[in-house]
Structure formats: structure tokens, C-alpha cells
Amino acid sequence: MEKVSVIKIGGNVIDDPKALKKFLKDFSSIKGKKVLIHGGGKLATRMAEQLGIEQQMNAGRRITDEETLKIVTMVYAGYINKNIVAQLQAIDCKSIGICGADANLIKAHKRKNAAVDYGYVGDVDNVKTKQLKKLIDAHDAIVIAPITHDGKGQLLNTNADTIAQETAQALSKSYKVQLVYCFEKPGVLLDAADDKSCIKKMNPSYFNFLVKEGAIYDGMLPKLQNAFHALEKGVDKVRIGQSNALKSLLKGQSGTTIKL
């Protein structure tokens, strides 16, 4: 089975041109097919501030109103996506930049919640594996912005971690997939305050043990649950670590490797 790496990066690397350049160089040197999913970064927030668009909140949660959707579509699917693609072409990584509306790739629905209206936020229904496979076969790399559509003409703002997970799961039917989450920490930490307490390997029984011990800190719990869900759906392994250490992360020499 051919290998595919699905890698998600967040704001910490997107907002730092030097870090992004180094990351893209490492990314382009990965052997085999690759998918890069990028989150937003600070530009969208800065643009909204400059345009005087107030962040709408409801019960402590951020709302994607019409103006915010416009901005995230522009910034994520336009500015960030196209700049990443142009930089990849410059280092001979033939890539194509898309969002979930393109090629009808990722269909979602507006989040239904009786208590809170999150606005134009999409929960993923499905990833069209056939279309994705065609794109992967035709290009060195696919760069995906976290915007989906509802199939009725409406774009939706969608969590980039979720898009990475759903994409990896969809691809695992046809490829041996590793799903890589790059973030600001060196991996899953035993002690959230100590960067040196990185857990090298994790399997379900160790995860359950740590959960019982109360050793998994808040923000990490859903990330790990999603990781195990992806593995159960056929993803070969999940790695969590730092974008500036991508090469060693992919070799299992840094970060956390999660397997069943």
C-alpha cells in the first residue's frame, strides 16, 4: 500500500514566515504523497479588528457570523493557502491548494445546537475519497484550507484538526496513512508545564491508564480521543509534535507516536 502523510499545522508556524519556510522545506522532502492542512493564524483576527468587525461570542464560544466567514474564507482559502502553494512550487513540490468546496471534496452541515447558534460553522458529513485520490495521484502535495461547503452553495468554517482527521480516515481505505498534528508543544506531555516530559509512545491501554490517573490535561484529551478514533477507522499511526522538528517527528525521534 502506498504511503500518504496527512499533516496539520496551526497558527504558530503560519504566523512566522521563517518557521513556515523551514517547515515547508521539511514537508517537501517527505517521501511519498502528502496532504497539508493549515489552520488560520492571527491574520484573520487582525483583519477583523482592522475592519471593525467585532468578534461575536455566545455562551463563551466564538461565533462565525457572515462577516467573519467572509474574512476566514479570504484569509484561509486565499492568502494563506496560495502563499503556501507558491512557496512549495518554488522548492519543486508540485502542489495544488484547495478548500473543502473544491472538487466537492468535503461536505459539511451547519452545526446544529439547540442552545448555541455557532453561525457558519460546519461539521463534516463526508470526504469524497474518489476525488481526493484523483488529486493525490495527480500532484506531489495537496494543501487544504479549513473551509467546507454544505452542497447548497454555502461555505462553512470548519475546524482544521477535524479536517485532518476526516481526510486521513478517508484516505486510509486506499493508502497507508500517517496523521501528523504539529503544534507548539514537543508532543503529549506527562506534565503540561514541563516540555521535557514528552511521552514517546502511546497505545490505548497506556492512554486509559493516564486518563484514570488524571494525567492528560484538558486541551489534550479531545485531541487524543480523535487520534484513537482515527486509528480505529484505519489510519496507521498518529504523531503529535512540533512543526520545527518535522523530520525527527516523522521518524519517531521526537514527539508522541500513537498506535493501536
Place this chain on the structure above:
Amino acid sequence: MEKVSVIKIGGNVIDDPKALKKFLKDFSSIKGKKVLIHGGGKLATRMAEQLGIEQQMNAGRRITDEETLKIVTMVYAGYINKNIVAQLQAIDCKSIGICGADANLIKAHKRKNAAVDYGYVGDVDNVKTKQLKKLIDAHDAIVIAPITHDGKGQLLNTNADTIAQETAQALSKSYKVQLVYCFEKPGVLLDAADDKSCIKKMNPSYFNFLVKEGAIYDGMLPKLQNAFHALEKGVDKVRIGQSNALKSLLKGQSGTTIKL
């Protein structure tokens, strides 16, 4: 030879949601493969104003400075491109939205001009026919935003009419191509002030005759010269007319049809 329609729309249809919806419905009903090239519209200008970015002018020409490039990339390749794609999916026209950086499709260079520095404006070097063909074969329609790249990581703002022409020419090696320019007038007019004076058919000798007579008004002359250039490069026919009359325009029942 399979037929491909390359259609360019401008701000007058992009800025009008109802007109755009009608246009996209007509566009999706065109038989055979299709490429849609969209210009900008007023949103980019409005965004620049709201962000307090002053339009830089030099010797009467608009300059694409760094901030303006950021805005046009966001608006053209992000907001407009993705909204068009989402609307096309909704009417079952399986499309993919890209810019010239994607798939390394359209390489350009920063315009060289000793007298005026136009900023980040790109003149097209080449269109990668092989990549374009792959995309065309894999999708019902390709939607192209007028942003190109220089192959060194730099995005460039590029004239949408030129992109349409270059794309049509590149495709004419493999397909029977009609190139369609939609604009606000019903076609090439004998009298610029009289919408009823539309010229139905034009060939090189009639064009030369009209030029000698001084009957071609200023803005139309380069458009027509480009049209004849495209025909000489292998494009089958060029049509010029109104976006709201796309169906009749494609049948030659409205607008101007230009052939060798």
C-alpha cells in the same frame, strides 16, 4: 477534438449576486468541458478602502503594492473563487477553484518597465498545458482566479483577460476551444453609444477595414487584437458579449463572433 469553452467574467456579474447566480446556471449547462476565469469586482477596492490602504498610482497607472497584492489574493483566490465553486457544486457542476500558482499552472514574471514600477503585477510566461489538461479531464469545470506566481514563491496580480487568452491558447493544442469574453456591453459596437449597433461577425479583413475607418473605440482595440492573436494561436473562435445572455452568445445569436 473535444470542445472546451473558456469564459471570462468581470466585475459587473461578480458584484451582482442575482446576475452571478443566473450566469452560473447558464455556465453549468454548457455541454463539454469548461473553464471560468473571473476578474475582481468591487470587493477588493472596498476592502482596501475599509482597511485604509491607499491606492498607489504612478504615471496614471494603478500599482499593486504589497498590501494590495494581499487583498487581491484574499478576495480573488479566496472569497470570489470559493463562493463561485460552492455555488457550482450546488447545481451539480463538479468544479475546482484554483489560481495560477496551483499545480504550477501559470508562471509569470514581475512586469519590467523602466519608466513605471507596477509592483506585484505579473506578465504571463507560460501555461502548463499538461497540468491544465489533467484538471480539465478530472472535473466538470475549472474556476481560475487571476493570481499567478513567479516560480520563486512570489504571487503576482495578473490581468484576467490575459489569463483567459493564454489559457485558451494553451488548450487549443488539445481541444477545439472557444474563448468567450463577457462584459457589460452586448458585443463589439459600431457606435460605442448605441447598444443596438452590435457587430455580429468579424474576421481579420473586416477588422482591418473598421480600424482604418476609425470605427473601433479605444478600449475595444486591444481586446480585439488579443482576440485575433488567440485565433492565430489555434483558438477556434472568440465571442464577445453579455454575461446575462451567455446561452444566446454561445449560439452566436447575440454578441460578436470573431473567426479567422
